[in-house]
Amino acid sequence: MEIKTVWAVYFSGTGTTQKVATTLAKSVAQSLSAGYEEYCFNLPAAREKELTFTPEDLVVLGVPVYAGRVPNLLLPYVRDSIHGGGALVVPVVLYGNRNFDDGLMELRNVARDNGFHPIAAGAFVGEHSFSTVLGAGRPDADDMALVQELAGKTADKVKTLTEAPAQAVEVEGCDPIRPYYTPRDRHGEPIKDFLKAKPVTDPDKCVKCGLCARLCPMGSIDPNDVSNVAGKCIKCCACVKKCPKGAKYFDHEGYLYHQHELEDQYAGRRAESKIFL
16 A cells, blocks of 8 residues: 555643654654654644545554543544544554553544544553653653554555555454543542542742643633633643643642552553554
């Protein structure tokens, strides 16, 4: 098959998915002597545009795993507005050192059902959005070496194809897709109002630069008063991790309990990045 353009199409609140998706796509493009393009759908305005590809495209489609799946507020865009048109696709997910659960399988299935041909896939560890110790420093050099391995093997696979494969690449996960992971307290009960948790602002540190409002994927932070988070929060922590003054943080009791539980259970291990071909 002749691929003319390799695309990196991704959502990446804190940059880890962007790092993997763009590195992978650029490497595949170089190996195939193809052009390179990218499309980031972080911001609401970007998700107003529909994307349609052709059989001359290969798309690296990347999202983070939230609660074991494709983030619920991003799923409608991925499902309804990204059309394969017979293109090849490499679904990629980033997860925060716990588990990618059904996130990769769900992304593969959505892409397949949208007219893509999934030929390879990857699940990579990135620093958890909630934490600086879960998956700290990842994707690291070893993870990125695996990204390059996936790129090389994907390009080699494409070179052997005379037509798009009828069978989607096999990946780990459950089908039908399981419900979203529910954060629970020490008694096993769902954490009350977890989904309603929103970042707060330290007025002594905030310099009102407005960066958090410009970065918020939901457009939920009031640019005229950044302490006001009027809309939904998906806990991507872009505002927290990218604030130059460290002025954004969470103080919601249930959110902090869940964060600390995750850190206690999973920070001491090195979860595995995986590729599928």
